[in-house]
Amino acid sequence: MIFEVLSIILLILLCSISIYTDYKKGLIYNRVLLIIGIPLIVLNFVSIFIDRPEKLTKYILLVLISIGISIFLYMFKIWAGGDFKLFSVIILGMPYSYVLKSINDLSYIFIVLLFSFSFGYIFLIGESLVHMIKEKRSAKSIVLSSLVEFKNYLKIYVCILFFNHITDTIYSALFQNQIPVWVQVGLNIGFIVLIRKLDILKYKSVMITFLLADLILGAFSFEMFSDYRVYVTWGIIIFILMTRAMVQKYNYKEIKYTELKKGMILSTVSSISLANEKKLKFCRLSDESLDSRLAQEEVEDILIFCSQNEKYNNITIVKKIPFALFLSLATLIVIIGGNYFEFESF
Known part of the structure; x- marks a missing residue:
């Protein structure tokens, strides 16, 4: 004890x-x-x-x-x-x-x-909201971006209905049993990755084909729209998409170049701008991931350069989540x- x-x-x-x-x-x-x-x-x-x-x-x-x-x-x-x-x-x-x-x-x-x-997600949402209010920006672009993503979600949803029906039918015929949830989830993930890689959902003919197949096979029915849970689920998805869009929009912070420190991550735009400067040794483009964290030598190089160039008084970095x-x-x-x-x- x-x-x-x-x-x-x-x-x-x-x-x-x-x-x-x-x-x-x-x-x-x-x-x-x-x-x-x-x-x-x-x-x-x-x-x-x-x-x-x-x-x-x-x-x-x-x-x-x-x-x-x-x-x-x-x-x-x-x-x-x-x-x-x-x-x-x-x-x-x-x-x-x-x-x-x-x-x-x-x-x-x-x-x-x-x-x-959960704390990290709440932190990002809260900080983004504060910035949006301070800057008095309209949420219109965030809503539009979320609706575009939701449209893409619906496209995948239509395809998944078809895929689930086919895989469930085949599995039942082979094993005389319902397909396990974890197997179905794994297959769905693989299918989503495949159709995203093929980039076929942008074609209307493909979407119409999947939708007709769902209707013919009975994988999709209009009765599902009478279930309130469908709308609750869609509402949650739209909310998540909106918060993600908001977080992405306000994921940056402008600082004075003197505040730049080791481990910080430059925004892609800032890194491109600096990399194009011939007098600067720094030439690495930031993909805004942890791989793009600045080393001490890079920070010192940028500080010396910025001190001699007034247009680089401010630099945009990616916000760090504590x-x-x-x-x-x-x-x-x-x-x-x-x-x-x-x-x-x-």
């Missing part, structure tokens, strides 16, 4: 420091992860060794899955190295009893991830909340 208490104290300390450093500096310091993380992980492992929990195998499996998710998010540049390292320490340092606790069969460690992404902050905050909520609410264990 004492080891678990000490682990919780260290975890709260780690998250509190991470919130501060990510907010103030936009960084998660390795020395903090080492100084607090190593004792934290050791305490948790000692606690496991002493208690020898019955569900140790499940704990190990949950930890491995969590680390796998973390690696996936890092490899696909969804979060940075600092976020990856912080979450790894949280995974290995969170008391095993908390990892085994769950809400609706979802481990606390996954709840942390869910909360983190993900480590949200990750730490989510962990604090789960750890502290877990002491007040009893949930089932796996």
Whole structure:
């Protein structure tokens, strides 16, 4: 018990420091992860060794899955190295009893991830709304952009109805059973990727063919429009598309060139403009992903150049989401909340 208490104290300390450093500096310091993380992980492992929990195998499996998710998010540049390292320490340092606790069969460690992404999404929406209000811009372009995306969604929806009907019929004939949901989802994803790659939905003849096929096969019926859930679903989709369009529109920040720092990401437009300057060594175009973060040498090169060129007093960068902050905050909520609410264990 004492080891678990000490682990919780260290975890709260780690998250509190991470919130501060990510907010103030936009960084998660390795020395903090080492100084607090190593004792934290050791305490948790000692606690496991002493208690020898019955569900140790499940704990190990949950930890491995969590680390796998973390690696996936890092490899696909969804979060940075600092976020990856912080979450790894949280995974290995969170008391095993908390990892085994769950809400609706979802481990606390996954709840942390869910909360983190939710906080990040809310942050982006909120910040975008503030900018839109401050700049007194009309939401017309956002609405129009969302409607265009919704139109594309409906096109895919019509195709998926046809595809689902065909695959379900074939599967039922072969195996005398209904196709499993996870198989259908996997096939749908593959089908969507294929039709997007072929870029065939832009042709009216293709869409008319799919629609007629749906009507003939019975995959599509006008009775479905009498179900209110269809409209609720579409409303949610339009809302999500609108928020995404809004976030993309206000995903940039203009700063003075003197504020440029290592790790920042230039907007594509700014990077093109700078790359075209012959006197500047910087020649890398930004794709606005984590791969485009500026190195210290690049920052110094740009600072020297901008100091000699007045037209570059301001530079546009991609806004940084303080993900480590949200990750730490989510962990604090789960750890502290877990002491007040009893949930089932796996």
